[in-house]
Amino acid sequence: MPSVPTVSDQAWVTLATNDTYALGALVLAHSLSRARTSRALVVMVAPQVSPGIREVLAEVYNEVKEVDVLDSRDEANLALIQRPELGVTFTKLHCWRLGNYNKCVFLDADTLVMQNCDELFEHEELSAAPDCGWPDCFNSGVFVFCPNEQTYQDLLNFALSYGSFDGGDQGLLNLFFHEWARKDIKNHLPFVYNMVSTAAYSYLPAVKQFAKDVKIVHFLGSTKPWMHNFDPVAGQVTVKDAVESFSQGFLQTWWDIFASDVLPRMSAGEHADLTHA
Amino acid sequence: MPSVPTVSDQAWVTLATNDTYALGALVLAHSLSRARTSRALVVMVAPQVSPGIREVLAEVYNEVKEVDVLDSRDEANLALIQRPELGVTFTKLHCWRLGNYNKCVFLDADTLVMQNCDELFEHEELSAAPDCGWPDCFNSGVFVFCPNEQTYQDLLNFALSYGSFDGGDQGLLNLFFHEWARKDIKNHLPFVYNMVSTAAYSYLPAVKQFAKDVKIVHFLGSTKPWMHNFDPVAGQVTVKDAVESFSQGFLQTWWDIFASDVLPRMSAGEHADLTHA
Ligand SMILES: O=c1ccn([C@@H]2O[C@H](COP(=O)(O)OP(=O)(O)O)[C@@H](O)[C@H]2O)c(=O)[nH]1
Ligand SMILES: O=c1ccn([C@@H]2O[C@H](COP(=O)(O)OP(=O)(O)O)[C@@H](O)[C@H]2O)c(=O)[nH]1
Ligand SMILES: [Mn+2]
Ligand SMILES: [Mn+2]
Numbered sequence: 001m002p003s004v005p006t007v008s009d010q011a012w013v014t015l016a017t018n019d020t021y022a023l024g025a026l027v028l029a030h031s032l033s034r035a036r037t038s039r040a041l042v043v044m045v046a047p048q049v050s051p052g053i054r055e056v057l058a059e060v061y062n063e064v065k066e067v068d069v070l071d072s073r074d075e076a077n078l079a080l081i082q083r084p085e086l087g088v089t090f091t092k093l094h095c096w097r098l099g100n101y102n103k104c105v106f107l108d109a110d111t112l113v114m115q116n117c118d119e120l121f122e123h124e125e126l127s128a129a130p131d132c133g134w135p136d137c138f139n140s141g142v143f144v145f146c147p148n149e150q151t152y153q154d155l156l157n158f159a160l161s162y163g164s165f166d167g168g169d170q171g172l173l174n175l176f177f178h179e180w181a182r183k184d185i186k187n188h189l190p191f192v193y194n195m196v197s198t199a200a201y202s203y204l205p206a207v208k209q210f211a212k213d214v215k216i217v218h219f220l221g222s223t224k225p226w227m228h229n230f231d232p233v234a235g236q237v238t239v240k241d242a243v244e245s246f247s248q249g250f251l252q253t254w255w256d257i258f259a260s261d262v263l264p265r266m267s268a269g270e271h272a273d274l275t276h277a
Numbered sequence: 278m279p280s281v282p283t284v285s286d287q288a289w290v291t292l293a294t295n296d297t298y299a300l301g302a303l304v305l306a307h308s309l310s311r312a313r314t315s316r317a318l319v320v321m322v323a324p325q326v327s328p329g330i331r332e333v334l335a336e337v338y339n340e341v342k343e344v345d346v347l348d349s350r351d352e353a354n355l356a357l358i359q360r361p362e363l364g365v366t367f368t369k370l371h372c373w374r375l376g377n378y379n380k381c382v383f384l385d386a387d388t389l390v391m392q393n394c395d396e397l398f399e400h401e402e403l404s405a406a407p408d409c410g411w412p413d414c415f416n417s418g419v420f421v422f423c424p425n426e427q428t429y430q431d432l433l434n435f436a437l438s439y440g441s442f443d444g445g446d447q448g449l450l451n452l453f454f455h456e457w458a459r460k461d462i463k464n465h466l467p468f469v470y471n472m473v474s475t476a477a478y479s480y481l482p483a484v485k486q487f488a489k490d491v492k493i494v495h496f497l498g499s500t501k502p503w504m505h506n507f508d509p510v511a512g513q514v515t516v517k518d519a520v521e522s523f524s525q526g527f528l529q530t531w532w533d534i535f536a537s538d539v540l541p542r543m544s545a546g547e548h549a550d551l552t553h554a
Binding site: 129130131132133134135136137165166167171181182183184185188190191192198199201202203205206207208209210 | 407408409410411412413414443444448458460461465467468469475478479480483485487
């Protein structure tokens with residue numbers, strides 16, 4: 001059973017549109033639980049997430065919320081069918097509809113919480129950490145927001161009018177919340193709350209200097225933690241290439257949680273399916 | 278003759294410790310002059326910069342200031358001899374000794390001004406743009422500062438006590454001005470004032486979206502503009518590899534200025550020497 005949050009009107013929110021990303025969501029939730037968060041845990045799932053995985057998700061998430069990207073009863077969605085590239089964007093936007101909560105922090109399913117971060121709920125919408133590629137944009141893997149149906153509608157209309165400059169949610173959210181860059185430093189989350197694992201390629205000395213302060217790691221990019229090889233006997237992850245060795249410690253933490261908190265809760269059938277996804 | 282600045286107590290400052298970096302400083306000064314800056318231009322040169330190049334520098338810079346890294350009459354410098362890795366750091370720090378100016382903007386010699394940026398002088402010390410690698414650090418290729426002998430001494434003492442986490446000026450300046458990350462958004466210069474040419478590798482859609490707003494390009498990294506091949510007949514730069522093609526436009530501007538504003542002012546002998554440096 002998921003633990004009962006002591007602050008029930010605030011939640012951590014993530015998204016898994018398929019069973020593979022659900023693995024990330026499971027490790028993420030257990031990392032939050034290990035860090036003894038006092039907030040609720042919510043995962044939004046797409047219809048194709050399997051019933052078995054939903055059950056495992058429900059053991060650690062307070063709420064497993066189905067969201068339907070292409071629900072034909074939704075006029076706004078119908079319009080979006082003309083814009084297939086906005087599909088995933090739209091799915092993440094659903095988080096603004098979680099009306100049971102006043103304030104939330106969205107976390108990508110490929111993030112991992114290293115230390116308690118409940119202080120993030122002291123920030124206002126929209127707070128996020130700078131993106132490494134273009135630091136006047138925020139990275140949309142971790143952001144503080146306030147669920148609100150009007151904001152959701154405004155975002156949808158904005159998406160239909162302007163689209164997203166990168167085809168994803170990050171380009172859209174940065175255009176919509178364009179004040180982020182210059183308005184208030186309090187909306188700039190410290191980089192340790194969204195430490196992308198690619199940072200070490202560009203500025204290794206800084207990563208070494210600040211590594212101990214890292215609160216949330218984000219395994220941004222195409223190689224996700226669940227794609228690495230893990231030796232279940234030795235309990236060790238093998239990194240695919242040498243340049244990734246700096247993030248080995250973080251990857252090992254991810255796999256430690258997967259092996260001890262996630263795997264035992266999955267049925268044999270699901271396990272076999274998933275590790276070959 | 279350099280143009281007479283209308284705001285004479287404020288200056289753009291750069292550094293060239295050798296004749297090769299002086300090429301960058303020359304193009305930089307002409308880019309500032311083309312953008313009709315109203316501020317003075319100052320270049321700090323190390324003793325090994327040749328007399329011929331100093332003369333060419335003096336045609337566009339209002340002040341060519343010799344700075345001596347290992348001046349044995351300077352006690353602080355003597356102490357630094359024990360810390361050879363801080364040598365270049367120390368040289369940049371000399372900018373705080375330019376007592377003729379109240380406020381300055383330091384620009385690396387590998388930067389290029391694309392549009393008038395005089396509004397930078399409205400910012401306070403220490404203002405700088407985020408570094409792409411670790412965006413809670415600022416990049417020390419472009420920063421607003423106020424010359425002050427005491428700050429210089431404090432920086433030196435700080436360098437002797439704590440060193441620099443990256444062995445360069447950026448690591449030192451970020452430790453010294455550690456408040457930059459969280460204090461005031463006004464100290465965060467927009468990224469377009471220090472657009473590093475590596476940004477396109479990590480977030481090309483953003484570079485495309487914001488390229489027209491770029492004010493200062495920074496050719497950060499080991500391949501400097503003067504290392505590319507330039508066809509003097511066609512007036513075209515040839516980029517060394519395909520991944521750099523996005524920055525071709527900026528490189529072409531660098532070479533246009535070099536060919537039309539710098540090269541004609543150099544004597545034949547210096548020209549032959551320099552393009553093979
Ligand atoms: O097929 C997908 C792709 C993405 N996501 C969700 O959208 C987030 C953003 O995608 P991703 O993390 O892969 O992008 P990156 O951070 O690498 O840019 C993921 O973390 C998931 O929460 C998902 O559920 N299914
Ligand atoms: O041998 C050197 C190295 C550096 N510099 C000065 O120090 C700045 C910082 O070095 P660089 O731009 O090479 O570092 P990067 O920006 O690539 O990290 C240069 O732009 C120059 O102004 C110099 O004069 N001589
Ligand atoms: Mn992600
Ligand atoms: Mn530089």
